[in-house]
Amino acid sequence: MGKRPCSGNDGERLFVGVDLGGTTISAGLVNAEGTLLGIASDAVGEDHRPHAIIQRIRALVEVVLRGNSRTLEDLEALGVCTPGLMDSRSGVVQAAANLRGWREVPLVELLAEEFHWEASKVTLENDTNAALLAEAWTGAAAGIKHIVLLTIGTGIGGAIMCDGQLLRGSKGQAGEIGHSILVPDGRTFGGAGVSGIFEGYASCSAVAIRARELMPPDSSLSKLEAVECEDVFKHAAAGDSYATELVQETAKYLALGCINCCRFVDPELILFSGGMAEAGDALLTEVRRQFQKYHWNLEPVRVKLKLASAGRNAGLLGAARAAMLSQR
Template structure:
């Protein structure tokens, strides 16, 4: 009998799903808009309904399901029971209980960036590496650290939160309440803020306007637009500064760059490498690789499945894929 794991990656705008067999094979992948109405309370039933519909579609009984892994953009208590995710509207929300009641299987929850880090470590760009740091850049900025095959959570679950490290003292106000966080300069909202600021200061552009999104900015930069290239270079500067500190402090074997913005490719990576090399301690850079995620924006699905398998003990001296 084939058994399955469900991986769920809850994002601020889109939630992605993966239905995987216990041999690591994708049966189906899909996504839905994240419903934040009513404080996000209407959304978990929609997630559950979507999963149940796929079970019916593929003729999967609940007895064939090993577990559900969920990544959320927020903070999870030590028992994985209560979730606080301001971008969704959840505040001390009992997400694990809701899903456990629906499926009667192990439900494992962690921060979305942590699980993206785990996904890349397990089957992606960090495979076979002992220690990796993963950064995801999109609507926000998050990060996760793997050391000796273990996910590092920290005493309060905030390990890896690179998006809320300070890069500009007394800089832009962040949603966390502090000023100058990396997220405010390199995430989607940060790029758009930079664009508006530069336009209002009189900088010229042939392709952009105040309502241009991050995709348009990177496309314009790739086409040679001077303002767009300036904005991307600014973002690469702050990102290189932050990642150089990560490399110097944590000394991982590999830093992996994922999330929606990673699709910009060399338009971002080339200036990022230049700034990173400028700031990093040379000894920390000697054996370090800096590269894009293999799974792009889908690493969290794999990481959510990894979390279930990890919890069930399938990586304790056993080989993957499962028999």
């Protein structure tokens, strides 16, 4: 029987998605239906030099292929995602968020060389865009073409899909929603030097910082040694009034940020992921309530607010999807 080049030994189209995170590297084997067939992970380790990272990625790819009785020849393409500033068109990571010394690293070229492939077989995507691709493929946004994803953690990452296509902008910087200005001359937050940005009010880190700043002695939170965002949500659920106020205020800022997403790009669906999304429906209900309150009176609220569903594998699934889309 003839074998199609670049596909599994039974003719199945196969892709590897690599999620190159701050502490972990994961590689997943994914088919054209978005089914994750296998996964291998390892710590990033201390040696962040590009050559060392490339070696670790190669080892993980081989592990996941072996575990599924496949070889490198079975792969149609490989996608890699990572946080940071990058040019997905040229395949260059301009500045990695969590990898020391990564400046202008031609990651696609290096990976292609390592595997003895054409560069066109390797795709680079930022991690939030990859997560959105995963959600739109097999996750909470499957079948939907106008989507915003907000990843709410240390900061707020954003990704935008319009008419089924990732919105990139002129320099690949579209969707930096966490850095939009929501309170002119407001609180300082992070290292970008701009006061009053969205993630300074509505990220997990911002909630924790705000909780500590104005802590009243009668709040149950004041008994904790270090207050984290999840504590605020837990204590609010248990009835603490200060924590409840913080949750409501956070939901208000999230709602304002979502309204601005609607005004700029008019999505059908806004997805929440990241640490804060773990607060689940308690958070969503409050964000929806505040959204309604600040929504214009020209029409009823039509955008849907939901939790993302692809979970911790969103990055590698989306990286595989990016690789698949690049082969069209």
